[in-house]
Amino acid sequence: MFALPNLAPSQWAVILGAVGLFAAISLYSIWDAFHRDFGSSNAKFGWIQLAVMVPFFGGLAYLIFGRKRGRRL
Incomplete structure (x- = not known):
């Protein structure tokens, strides 16, 4: 069915x-x-949705652009 690749522990x-x-x-x-x-x-909701729907790049976009738009509660 599905076999894991034979990789070294460091990989x-x-x-x-x-x-x-x-x-x-x-x-x-x-x-x-x-x-x-x-x-x-x-x-x-838009920023959270972006981080959920586009996992890595959405989170990265939020950290670069979105964090500056919101203020800490």
Whole structure:
């Protein structure tokens, strides 16, 4: 059915580290957007939706562009 590739432990560590980093960026972006005030709930929902629907690049876009638009609650 489906077999995992035969990789060295160091290669698995790099792959799992990259996946973990991508997940951490997305999860932090969602958490941070939830705790900021953007002036409207549509803007907040839009940034959260972007981070959820486009996992790594949406979170990265939020960290670069969206964080500056909201203020800390």
